Amino acid sequence: MRTVIHLISGDETEQETALAIAENLLADESGSIDGVAVVAQSEGIEALTAGGDHEEQVRSLLDDDVSFSGCSNTLDAMGLDEADLVDGVETVPEGAVEVTRLQDEGYAYLRP
Amino acid sequence: MRTVIHLISGDETEQETALAIAENLLADESGSIDGVAVVAQSEGIEALTAGGDHEEQVRSLLDDDVSFSGCSNTLDAMGLDEADLVDGVETVPEGAVEVTRLQDEGYAYLRP
Amino acid sequence: MRTVIHLISGDETEQETALAIAENLLADESGSIDGVAVVAQSEGIEALTAGGDHEEQVRSLLDDDVSFSGCSNTLDAMGLDEADLVDGVETVPEGAVEVTRLQDEGYAYLRP
Secondary structure (H helix, E strand, C coil): CEEEEEECCCCHHHHHHHHHHHHHHHCCCCCCCCEEEEEECHHHHHHHECCCCCHHHHHHHHHCCCEEEEEHHHHHHHCCCHHHECCCCEEECCHHHHHHHHHHCCCEEECC | CEEEEEECCCCHHHHHHHHHHHHHHHCCCCCCCCEEEEEECHHHHHHHECCCCCHHHHHHHHHCCCEEEEEHHHHHHHCCCHHHECCCCEEECCHHHHHHHHHHCCCEEECC | CEEEEEECCCCHHHHHHHHHHHHHHHCCCCCCCCEEEEEECHHHHHHHECCCCCHHHHHHHHHCCCEEEEEHHHHHHHCCCHHHECCCCEEECCHHHHHHHHHHCCCEEECC
């Protein structure tokens, strides 16, 4: 089973929960989780900025093969680009399309 | 691929994000999005009221074949009816059942 | 069709909406809803505590065969255990894994 976490909120608690859930999915002892993706857009993308509060945690999750995608439409609207995100976070044209695509591939959806 | 957006929050930012995402899905250049539905219930239904802040945007999305459904249980609880919603927004008996039905038909789910 | 409701928020309105939606799914007159599960984690688990504001409503939903699961990782982090939850609420090792598993079984996902 694979899971996509939609990181779309500017709420600090919801952002922390999103990253904690990614860790907990990786740590699952049943071995039933084969992949975890995080797609960030809107205010949720703030959690993935280089130099931000969550950089170390995001790097650690990337090392553990969690994939991170940031929405280019959001970056454009905020005057940011891929270089402003933690190294290893990829970009996709539109986060909502990416989340749709992943569910279409069979990923379960979580919105913390 | 088709996507249902669950408009359930009274939070203004989340409502704005929901409608912006509908626009972004329509604008997707990959051509992979075949349909977008918005199902509103609970405080989220406020975003679809006639004369409300989002009426023009909702009308424009309706013109672009986004479907909008409002939850009749919510309308009843608020003392409203279909006439209080933007022209073209349909009603369904219960929003949660409609969102379940759409996912059962293969729609991906997004909750901004 | 079956539906899993993800009770993950500490927001009182969102918690009330989650439980109201469970009731509305049960009351659906189309008869299309065959099962409702509520999975609680993070601050959402507060809605399922014994002696809490929602105990009576949770008991009533349990009587109507809604299943309730609380996340053990969350309970551990809060210094709680299964005995602190309303009688009949079960625990699962990790809520996010349970929500993934239910979607994998075909449940639709709702996040109030």
